[in-house]
Amino acid sequence: MAVLNRLMWKRAASVRIFCTKSTDGELHRASSALSSVLPVENAKGKSRNVQWVFLGCPGVGKGTYAARLSNLLGVPHIATGDLVRQELSSRGPLSSELAEIVNQGKLISDEIIIDLLSKRLEDAQAKGETGFILDGFPRTVRQAEILEGVTDIELVINLKLREEALIAKCLGRRICSECGGNYNVACIDIKGEDGSPRMYMPPLLPPPQCESKLISRSDDTEEVVKERLRVYNEKSRPVEEFYRIRGKLLEFDLPGGIPESWGKLLQALNL
Numbered sequence: 172m173a174v175l176n177r178l179m180w181k182r183a184a185s186v187r188i189f190c191t192k193s194t195d196g197e198l199h200r201a202s203s204a205l206s207s208v209l210p211v212e213n214a215k216g217k218s219r220n221v222q223w224v225f226l227g228c229p230g231v232g233k234g235t236y237a238a239r240l241s242n243l244l245g246v247p248h249i250a251t252g253d254l255v256r257q258e259l260s261s262r263g264p265l266s267s268e269l270a271e272i273v274n275q276g277k278l279i280s281d282e283i284i285i286d287l288l289s290k291r292l293e294d295a296q297a298k299g300e301t302g303f304i305l306d307g308f309p310r311t312v313r314q315a316e317i318l319e320g321v322t323d324i325e326l327v328i329n330l331k332l333r334e335e336a337l338i339a340k341c342l343g344r345r346i347c348s349e350c351g352g353n354y355n356v357a358c359i360d361i362k363g364e365d366g367s368p369r370m371y372m373p374p375l376l377p378p379p380q381c382e383s384k385l386i387s388r389s390d391d392t393e394e395v396v397k398e399r400l401r402v403y404n405e406k407s408r409p410v411e412e413f414y415r416i417r418g419k420l421l422e423f424d425l426p427g428g429i430p431e432s433w434g435k436l437l438q439a440l441n442l
C-alpha cells in the first residue's frame with residue numbers, strides 16, 4: 172500500500188505537467204514517476220523478464236513483431252503510439268492538442284509521453300506484469316537518456332525496410348473498428364535492382380466478418396507519412412546511434428513479409 176501511495180503521489184505531480192508549460196523540472200518529475208514504476212529485479216537476474224526496445228521507421232512493422240514477441244515471451248508489449256491513441260479517444264482535456272500534433276506527423280512532448288508511459292507501467296505493476304517490450308519509445312535522444320537513467324535496457328532491435336515499402340505499408344494499414352485487429356491491404360512487390368534482392372510482402376487481409384468494418388489511422392495519409400519519416404530521420408535516427416555506441420543495438424533488415432521474416436528474427440534473437 173505504501174508503494175501505491177507513493178506512486179499516486181508521483182502521478183499527481185506528473186499529471187500537473189499536462190496543465191502547465193513544460194520545464195526541465197517538470198520533465199524531471201515525469202522521469203521520477205517513470206523510475207518509480209520500472210521493474211528492477213531483472214538487473215539482479217531473478218527472472219528472465221526482458222526489457223527490450225523496438226526502433227524503426229513508421230510502417231516498418233514494430234507493432235507486429237513486438238506483439239508477436241510479447242506473446243512468445245509473456246511480457247507486455249507497450250506501444251506509446253497506442254497510449255497516445257487511447258488518450259485521443261478518451262476525449263480528455265489533452266485530446267484536441269494531441270490530435271493536432273499527431274495528425275501533422277509531429278512528436279508530442281517528452282513530458283507528456285513519459286507521463287503516459289508512467290501510467291501504463293503503473294497499471295503493469297498493479298497487474299503483476301514484469302519486463303516489457305517497448306515500441307515507439309524512446310523516439311528522441313532525451314527520452315533515451317531518461318530511460319537509460321532509470322532502467323537497464325538489455326537490447327534494442329532496429330527494424331529496417333526500404334523507404335518505398337514503408338510508405339506503401341502505412342497507406343495499406345487497416346484496423347477493424349470492432350475487434351481492433353490489424354491488417355494490411357497493400358501488396359508490395361519491389362523488383363531487385365543493383366544487387367538488392369526482390370522484396371515481396373503479401374497483403375494481410377482481414378477475415379470476412381471484419382471486411383466491412385475497416386478503418387485507417389488518421390495519420391496514415393501520404394503527406395503525413397512523409398512528414399513522419401522526415402521527423403524520424405531528424406529526431407529518432409540519433410537514438411539508433413545512442414544505443415549503437417552502448418553496444419545494445421541489433422540491426423535487422425526485414426527480408427520480406429511476416430512468413431519470411433519471423434523465423435529469421437527469432438534466429439537473430441537466439442530464440
Ligand SMILES: Nc1ncnc2c1ncn2[C@@H]1O[C@H](COP(=O)(O)OP(=O)(O)O)[C@@H](O)[C@H]1O
Pocket residue numbers: 228229230251252253255272273276277278279280281284306307308309310311314390399
Ligand atoms: N515516444 C514518443 N514521443 C513523442 N511522440 C510519440 C511517441 N510515441 C508516439 N508518439 C506520437 O504518436 C504518433 C503515433 O505513434 P506510432 O503509432 O508509434 O507511429 P508510427 O507508425 O509513426 O511509428 C506519433 O506520430 C507521435 O505523434
